Amino acid sequence: MKELLELRKQVYEQIEELRKQGLVGSSLECHVTGPFQDWNIDDVLDVLIVSQVEIAPELKVIPAIGTKCDRCFKIVPNQENCSRCIRE
Numbered sequence: 001m002k003e004l005l006e007l008r009k010q011v012y013e014q015i016e017e018l019r020k021q022g023l024v025g026s027s028l029e030c031h032v033t034g035p036f037q038d039w040n041i042d043d044v045l046d047v048l049i050v051s052q053v054e055i056a057p058e059l060k061v062i063p064a065i066g067t068k069c070d071r072c073f074k075i076v077p078n079q080e081n082c083s084r085c086i087r088e
C-alpha cells in the first residue's frame with residue numbers, strides 16, 4: 001500500500017495542476033492512468049478518490065469523460081448507471 005500512497009501524491013500534484021487550469025473541479029472529475037497493476041482497481045479508485053483508473057506504464061491525469069452518477073458523483077463513461085452503485 002505504501003507505493004500506492006506515493007503514487008497518490010504524484011496524482012494529486014497533477015490534479016492540482018488541472019484544477020488551477022480550471023479543467024476539473026475535484027479529484028472525482030479525473031481519469032488517472034498509471035502502473036496500478038499490482039492493486040485491485042476498486043481499491044485504487046477509493047485511495048485516489050477519482051472516477052476512472054486505467055492501467056498504463058506512465059502516470060497521467062486527465063479530465064474524466066462521461067456523465068456524473070447522481071448517487072456517488074463519480075463520472076461514468078456513458079449514460080448507463082454507475083456500475084458500482086448498481087452492485088451495492
Ligand SMILES: [Zn+2]
Nearest residue numbers: 069072082085
Ligand atoms: Zn455511482
